[in-house]
Amino acid sequence: MKTSKIILSLGLSLLSFSTVAHQCTQQDLDVVVLGSGGPEMQLFRSAPTPVSRASASYLVREKGKAVFLVDFGTGALQNFVRSGAKIEDLKGIFITHLHVDHINDLPALVKASFFSSRHHDLAIYGPTGNPFIPDTEQYLTRLLGEQGAYSYLSGFLTGDEQYQIYPISVLADHRTPMRFNTEIEGFQVSAIATEHGLLPALAWRIEKGGCRIVFSGDTSNRTHSLDHFVEAADLFIAHNAVPETSQDNVAKKLHMRPSEIARLAQQGKVKQLLLSHLMRRTEHVKAQTERIIKAQFDGKMAFANDCDVYSVATGGKKGQCGDEISD
Template sequence: MQLQFLGTSAGVPTRRRNVTALAVLCSQGKGWFLIDCGEGTQHQVLQTSLSLNQLQGICITHMHGDHCYGLPGLLSSAAMNGRKAPLTIIAPKGIQQWIEATALYSEFNLGYELSFIEVNSQLHHRVGAVTIEAAKLSHRVPSHAYSFTEKTADFKLDVEKLIRDGVPRGPLWGQISKGISVAVNDRQISAQDYLIANHEAEKIVVGGDNDTPSLLGEICHGCQVLVHEATYTEDVALKVGSDVGHSYARLVAEFAQQAQIANLVLTHFSPRYQDHLKAAHCIDDIRHEAQQFYKGNLFLARDFATFDLDKQGQLSLMSRDL
């Protein structure tokens, strides 16, 4: 799977960063999922090779504007670009009411069906080879994390077991390697019993706004990548106060280290953090704080940065900017 960041700023956009949006691209085909849709997301999509006609689903973590104000415009643009396929939106309950009210009062007709699924901790939604699940987080409004697990057909034959069970070499092995069950001496052989996965399922967890990373413990089981907000460094977070409902770099880094997550991508940075090193608050301050407490593969997201997760669970930066 791949990640392409479309917005990495918290609250309001900056000259270099739009508000929150992230594309998760499937390993197979051109399908992709959108997590959050801050204002201007449709403009960000235009700067990429992503197609709204290939969009498989939209997941909204919570109903703050920097995570959802771009949704009506993006849906309308998809219609005007000829989308006909139904689209699933997984989101808090209020999203459906808001979109339906917007459609009513602005008189837009999408021309394709929207299917709304209310997010909760029991979510288990399957789209092709991708399974989407959710976990409840802690924020000023209800907020969730989403996991994306993709299982691809990449198996090898368990040769030792085939020989031990007397399954003769030849065409039967070929059928089993394709996942086809066969009969041997009037005995039915299940192909799945003789196939070994070459790699673990790819799993990425994307957190919404959240001041308690430990809530991600269960959903992060087996994941190779965690994408989580680090709105502040610890010193700024203490000045801002605990009621804002956000995490800081140390808090996320300590959780990722304890949970033994191989790859951590921080995003959703307060606009006060600038790119130049002489700024009062530099974006590298977030990186340096996280590195003190997390020893895995650490990245700070930038708009349009694209990351690739390989079959061995290693995340790498493919491109940084346009």
């Protein structure tokens, strides 16, 4: 049995990040929204026929080919398939935190990959743990390890299958102002610990060709971890899980209100803000949320829907997943 590789805090740097102006020149980078919902069973009726939202997940593509996944919540696998993405093309998976609505389709993706021709290893980056939740390596071992719930898939962790999964735990303690940085096949990837109640959580940033995409994950941003992290993002995907007027004190500790998202986006000179992780409580107050955000933020904003495809360079919606599939 090969040993799983654990890299804790690889390439950590202090917060003195360069904010040199950049120009996004890479026209062929886009993001597919694989899941725009949260953990609820929720039907929304703004479409011609009622549809449900898959839980949080995003696919970063280059030249139409899958490059990275950020989160993989319930329902994401179906939209991954609809988008025409191939697991063979993935260069890495980044998890913001280990709540069900951000991770639940991962075992299904691993099983589905058995029927693919993927032969190169796959790194899955996610947060370190704490007394309330395992770290990413423990989580994957408890699922896919030889003693795990899906031990029949353990070959993907041991290297006895056609490729090997490498879990990589990234320091996710928001009291530690360090940033994780790594380079993956020409992409700069960064993470920073964010505050999400009791759970260790990360925000992720992916950059190439002067283009910058930031994923907030679920966070209240009470520790202001995101304040510099979102700077000059061409596309900032922020989770809109509580309304401005929420009286739910627990929810407000876990998520940013629209005014906080707007403050961040404006201060960081974000070009396009995409609101995702919609829940019943935010789905029905979109007009109010839009007013609050536009009062503070000069850039473009939109609400995400499953299968939307956003250009990073222009910040605009360019289509739906599967548009390019010719069959």
